[in-house]
Amino acid sequence: MSAENIECWLTDMDGVLVREHEALPGAAELLEQWRRRDLPYVVLTNNSIFTARDLSARLRHSGLVVPEDRIWTSALATATFLAQQTDADHGRGSAYVVGEAGLTTALHEAGFIMTETAPDYVVVGETRNYSFEAITKAVRLINDGARFIVTNPDATGPSPEGVLPATGAIAALITKATGSDPYVVGKPNPMMFRSALNHLGAHSMQTAMIGDRMDTDIVAGMEAGMHTILVMSGVSSQASISQYPFRPHRIIDGVYELLDEPLNGDPPDA
Incomplete structure (x- = not known):
């Protein structure tokens, strides 16, 4: 072609x-x-950190005009996938999220409730602020029956100082602690x-x-x-x-x- x-x-x-x-x-x-x-x-x-609107603005600063409706992130794909899953589960839709605004916004707009109490899903995405407390909570919720979802498998990400541990690395830690493999959407x-x-x-x-x-x-x-x-x-x-x-x-x-x-x-x- x-x-x-x-x-x-x-x-x-x-x-x-x-x-x-x-x-x-x-x-x-x-x-x-x-x-x-x-x-x-x-x-x-x-990248699940930023919303499509954020990325559109960042691209504009680089001289590229891309409307936000022309941007599709792993966060949006994850929210779309989980919305389809919850429809099949008769409308249940709650999640504990380890991630940034790009992911939480996408899940909110898909109708999900963010909760730390018996969520349907633990969803892990990209963030620059992984905390031991949040990871521990994710491990315990998965052990209690929450389904484990990861936005993307990237083990590292770039920074001016060198590589950073990314979603895949944190997911591997949680898998090791729980024995549960995630479903990776990205x-x-x-x-x-x-x-x-x-x-x-x-x-x-x-x-x-x-x-x-x-x-x-x-x-x-x-x-x-x-x-x-x-x-x-x-x-x-x-x-x-x-x-x-x-x-x-x-x-x-x-x-x-x-x-x-x-x-x-x-x-x-x-």
């Missing part, structure tokens, strides 16, 4: 559109190209991609996924039945690609290669 035949686009954010809060070459122009063609698109992120679970497609009203056969990670973006896009495009502007290298038994449909240096016209003449160094 060529870019001209694609009717809908999903794209990762970090390493594809931005790096260290700086827009990558061609990102702004590609977003404008999609708007000009009236093509549905969604920007995906496993990438590489294709559930997140399917919920984004439902959000758009799109079909996977006409949709492309752009990502910079083989182990999340590409494998999940492939399993969801989408056309996959790997960009080399993020974490992947040619050496790392060969480690996987699957391949993306296309490999490009950066999103500027998806533009109708070259970016300022010669392709830039991404």
Whole structure:
């Protein structure tokens, strides 16, 4: 499938559109190209800290115009999944949350009650303020029967000083203490991609996924039945690609290669 035949686009954010809060070459122009063609698109992120409104504002500061309804986070995917689950459970909907505003807001808007008393779910997401008290409470609630949900499996996250322990690392601690494995909603679970497609009203056969990670973006896009495009502007290298038994449909240096016209003449160094 060529870019001209694609009717809908999903794209990762970090390493594809931005790096260290700086827009990558061609990102702004590609977003404008999609708007000009009236093509549905969604920007995906496993980050559950921020609301879509927050992320829209942060992208705007990087020079990228992405309306909040075009952003789909692991928090939104988690809230959507749990709302479907609680409908099946005759409307029960309570959760104990270890996370930030992006996750609590998404769950509130999905109709959930936040509680520390016999919740249906313990939901763990990204936060910069993990506390021993909150983790201990999560462990005890899971031992008492709450179902264990995690927004995304990322074990570490970046910071100017180096890596930080992230959701997957905290989830592993809770699993070790409880013996319970969580259900993980975010990438590489294709559930997140399917919920984004439902959000758009799109079909996977006409949709492309752009990502910079083989182990999340590409494998999940492939399993969801989408056309996959790997960009080399993020974490992947040619050496790392060969480690996987699957391949993306296309490999490009950066999103500027998806533009109708070259970016300022010669392709830039991404």
